Amino acid sequence: MSFLADLLGSQIVRTVLFGAALLGAISGMLGAFAVLRRQSLLGDALAHAALPGVCLGFLIAGTRDMGSIMAGAFFTGALAALTMMLITRTTRLKTDAALGIVLSVFFAAGVVLLTYLQAQGGAASAGLASFLFGQAAAILVSDLWIMGAVGLGALALILAFWKEFKLVSFDADFARAQGFPVMMLEGGLTVMVALAIVVGLQLVGVVLMVALLIAPAAAARQWTNRLGVMVALSALIGALSGVGGALISATMRGLATGPVVVLIATSAVVISLLLAPARGLIWQGLAARRARARIGEDRILAAMQGLARAHDDARYPSEQGMLATALGDAPAPGRFAALERRGLIRAVAHPPETTPHWELTSSGHKAAETRRPDAERTP
Amino acid sequence: MKTLHEPDQALHVEDLTVSYGTAPALWDIDLDIPPGVMCAIVGPNGAGKSTLIKSILGLVRPVAGHVRFLGHEIGAMRGRIGYVPQRHSVDWDFPTTARDVVEMGLYRSLGWFRRPGRAARARALAALRDVGMQDYADRQISQLSGGQQQRIFLARALVQDAQILILDEPLAGVDASSEAVIIALLQRLRDEGRTVIVVHHDLTTVQSYFDWLVMLNVRIIAQGPVAQVYTPDNLRAAYGRHLAMIAVPGPETGAHTRPDPAPTPDEGVA
Numbered sequence: 001m002s003f004l005a006d007l008l009g010s011q012i013v014r015t016v017l018f019g020a021a022l023l024g025a026i027s028g029m030l031g032a033f034a035v036l037r038r039q040s041l042l043g044d045a046l047a048h049a050a051l052p053g054v055c056l057g058f059l060i061a062g063t064r065d066m067g068s069i070m071a072g073a074f075f076t077g078a079l080a081a082l083t084m085m086l087i088t089r090t091t092r093l094k095t096d097a098a099l100g101i102v103l104s105v106f107f108a109a110g111v112v113l114l115t116y117l118q119a120q121g122g123a124a125s126a127g128l129a130s131f132l133f134g135q136a137a138a139i140l141v142s143d144l145w146i147m148g149a150v151g152l153g154a155l156a157l158i159l160a161f162w163k164e165f166k167l168v169s170f171d172a173d174f175a176r177a178q179g180f181p182v183m184m185l186e187g188g189l190t191v192m193v194a195l196a197i198v199v200g201l202q203l204v205g206v207v208l209m210v211a212l213l214i215a216p217a218a219a220a221r222q223w224t225n226r227l228g229v230m231v232a233l234s235a236l237i238g239a240l241s242g243v244g245g246a247l248i249s250a251t252m253r254g255l256a257t258g259p260v261v262v263l264i265a266t267s268a269v270v271i272s273l274l275l276a277p278a279r280g281l282i283w284q285g286l287a288a289r290r291a292r293a294r295i296g297e298d299r300i301l302a303a304m305q306g307l308a309r310a311h312d313d314a315r316y317p318s319e320q321g322m323l324a325t326a327l328g329d330a331p332a333p334g335r336f337a338a339l340e341r342r343g344l345i346r347a348v349a350h351p352p353e354t355t356p357h358w359e360l361t362s363s364g365h366k367a368a369e370t371r372r373p374d375a376e377r378t379p
Numbered sequence: 380m381k382t383l384h385e386p387d388q389a390l391h392v393e394d395l396t397v398s399y400g401t402a403p404a405l406w407d408i409d410l411d412i413p414p415g416v417m418c419a420i421v422g423p424n425g426a427g428k429s430t431l432i433k434s435i436l437g438l439v440r441p442v443a444g445h446v447r448f449l450g451h452e453i454g455a456m457r458g459r460i461g462y463v464p465q466r467h468s469v470d471w472d473f474p475t476t477a478r479d480v481v482e483m484g485l486y487r488s489l490g491w492f493r494r495p496g497r498a499a500r501a502r503a504l505a506a507l508r509d510v511g512m513q514d515y516a517d518r519q520i521s522q523l524s525g526g527q528q529q530r531i532f533l534a535r536a537l538v539q540d541a542q543i544l545i546l547d548e549p550l551a552g553v554d555a556s557s558e559a560v561i562i563a564l565l566q567r568l569r570d571e572g573r574t575v576i577v578v579h580h581d582l583t584t585v586q587s588y589f590d591w592l593v594m595l596n597v598r599i600i601a602q603g604p605v606a607q608v609y610t611p612d613n614l615r616a617a618y619g620r621h622l623a624m625i626a627v628p629g630p631e632t633g634a635h636t637r638p639d640p641a642p643t644p645d646e647g648v649a
């Protein structure tokens with residue numbers, strides 16, 4: 001642990017660690033709403049559209065001043081969002097096409113500006129390229145204060161307007177019919193996402209920023225059916241990804257913090273997609289198998305009861321091969337063993353035949369009654 | 380205080396025209412629905428039924444015309460109108476429970492900054508009981524069947540105790556038992572004196588479920604008591620060449636022929 005203490009003793013590492021954790025928490029929290037409102041791609045467009053703003057901010061300030069760079073990024077991001085809205089309202093283009101156009105045009109403009117500025121020379125303009133993929137080491141303590149303020153502001157707004165944001169995210173038409181100021185609420189959520197992107201540019205860059213919005217939310221959604229839990233969990237996953245990424249890149253040379261953070265967050269998505277109870281692929285596969293097994297067993301019990309009734313003998317010994325024929329396909333032998341283990345059927349000998357025979361126990365009869373395959377199943 | 384305009388009508392629409400692009404979706408709609416009726420709005424797919432509902436609720440901005448509820452503009456009536464949107468208009472995988480969705484109907488009356496508490500929970504549970512869904516209060520909404528989801532939506536409108544209920548295709552993709560529950564409930568609300576306005580897609584049940592009828596196909600084709608409006612001429616005017624496939628009004632008894640298999644002119648793939 002002294003190793004970790006050494007790491008944390010470094011001012012730069014601590015700053016990066018706090019910054020990454022804060023950013024992960026902010027974008028996780030806001031990303032949850034963006035994902036539920038199906039606005040993930042809007043986040044991507046906003047992030048890419050921030051690049052020309054970064055360059056403009058630099059041009060106007062003449063130095064790499066974070067304040068003007070963030071203001072520029074926010075400005076062109078907002079401009080892009082407005083352009084998108086105008087395109088979808090006034091033309092027949094759908095949202096995805098409008099997003100694609102705006103994203104690429106703004107990003108192209110950003111790259112042109114960037115290369116132009118770099119060609120002009122100057123030590124500071126060289127650092128501008130780091131906004132493409134982020135440069136965590138460039139974070140200053142003063143940036144942490146900005147992040148903290150944005151994070152606290154967003155948290156306060158979300159807590160204050162929790163039920164309104166929930167309603168708007170679930171059913172905006174109903175909210176409008178109830179007289180809620182839906183434009184303001186949706187706009188508020190979008191502006192907060194834009195702010196999260198702006199404060200994240202330095203760390204993750206415009207290209208990867210969207211992953212930090214989507215990934216924690218997508219992972220969190222797998223584990224819960226409550227909006228509150230999802231938002232909190234998404235913030236936590238984001239923060240942990242940030243911490244993990246900062247620590248890994250601090251210990252290993254040459255690993256950029258931002259992309260590592262993004263990789264950790266996306267592994268959380270993969271793990272959640274596979275493992276989460278109820279929604280995870282593995283769990284669903286198991287559930288489907290259990291359902292198949294149950295249906296198979298129900299059919300065996302029903303067939304045995306049918307035979308017993310036909311012979312007017314509750315303890316009629318059904319031959320396994322005959323049951324297989326009756327069911328149209330051979331049930332796995334394990335099914336009989338499983339039914340026997342649960343005391344629903346019992347193996348009997350029926351000389352002179354040597355093939356396996358089974359009879360229903362009394363609880364087997366009861367189960368066959370209540371679990372008839374055609375009986376209605378609760379959803 | 381402004382003077383009321385047409386206060387004797389639950390819904391009064393005049394000269395309403397709505398256009399999304401070039402061609403109008405609704406053209407020169409004049410419509411009156413008296414209080415205390417259960418009214419069906421029918422018309423072929425794309426006739427503008429949803430658009431009519433959205434524009435009278437102020438969700439779509441009309442090019443022209445005005446709308447009044449019991450003489451008031453929509454802004455003054457928000458709390459007194461229950462709205463049930465088309466079920467497919469929302470994402471049912473949203474992380475929330477049935478009771479939570481029903482409580483959304485109370486958000487407006489709670490006001491800003493206040494969260495639903497015990498009283499809201501009790502009212503939500505009562506509304507769930509009204510639609511026969513009390514046992515599903517804590518279910519994640521994606522685990523409900525289409526009919527159950529529709530009942531949840533209905534409960535969300537009920538919990539407001541609204542004077543006027545407006546429902547967009549509440550029976551589309553709904554199982555028979557849910558349909559029976561929903562219709563019985565709507566008829567009870569009508570009998571209590573409320574006005575129930577339903578976009579309906581199944582012509583074969585119009586006569587048995589409703590007492591007032593509006594036929595729409597971009598324009599108003601006909602409106603009035605079902606017995607007067609549900610005529611072959613009006614149906615032909617509303618549905619045009621599709622008429623061969625749809626129900627023809629029966630004799631005075633209210634019985635009607637049902638084509639077999641029963642195609643519904645306005646139902647896409649459910």
Ligand SMILES: Nc1ncnc2c1ncn2[C@@H]1O[C@H](COP(=O)(O)OP(=O)(O)O)[C@@H](O)[C@H]1O
Nearest residue numbers: 399400404422423424425426427428429430431
């Ligand atoms: N948001 C929209 N943008 C453009 N056109 C729309 C929009 N909503 C509906 N329309 C068009 O308006 C017409 C009426 O639609 P709608 O009111 O949904 O009909 P209905 O509910 O009767 O099936 C249709 O032609 C439909 O394509």
Ligand SMILES: [Mg+2]
Nearest residue numbers: 428429430465
């Ligand atoms: Mg419709």
